[in-house]
Amino acid sequence: xxxxxxxxxxxxxxxxxxxxxxxxxxxxxxxxxxxxxxxxxxxxxxxxxxxxxxxxxxxxxxxxxxxxxxxxxxxxxxxxxxxxxxxxxxxxxxxxxxxxxxxxxxxxxxxxxxxxxxxxxxxxxxxxxxxxxxxxx
Numbered sequence: 001x002x003x004x005x006x007x008x009x010x011x012x013x014x015x016x017x018x019x020x021x022x023x024x025x026x027x028x029x030x031x032x033x034x035x036x037x038x039x040x041x042x043x044x045x046x047x048x049x050x051x052x053x054x055x056x057x058x059x060x061x062x063x064x065x066x067x068x069x070x071x072x073x074x075x076x077x078x079x080x081x082x083x084x085x086x087x088x089x090x091x092x093x094x095x096x097x098x099x100x101x102x103x104x105x106x107x108x109x110x111x112x113x114x115x116x117x118x119x120x121x122x123x124x125x126x127x128x129x130x131x132x133x134x135x136x137x
Contacts, residue, residue, distance in 0.1 A: 023053035
């Protein structure tokens, strides 16, 4: 029971730090917590969010990727990984991540909406490629 209280307390502190824009502090606290509990998926998820918020995109992608491999049943890491890929115009990779999120939870509205956005971007890319390949057609 005490462990559960400590986890909830730590998660609340991290969430508050992230909302306040203090990603570096949140990251330090997450790292400190994970020293004793390295397999905690909720803390790993918040750590990945802190990395993303701190503009450490490559590290955030690595953290979310690890989460998706260790906990494929959790849709949120797949979705957040897809969002990072999409920001880098890596839409095919974003789509794969979103498909995994929807497989994990078919009613996950955020992932479904993001998938629609990625399909739109893939369509735009395909259209632009077509017009460049054959501009007179």
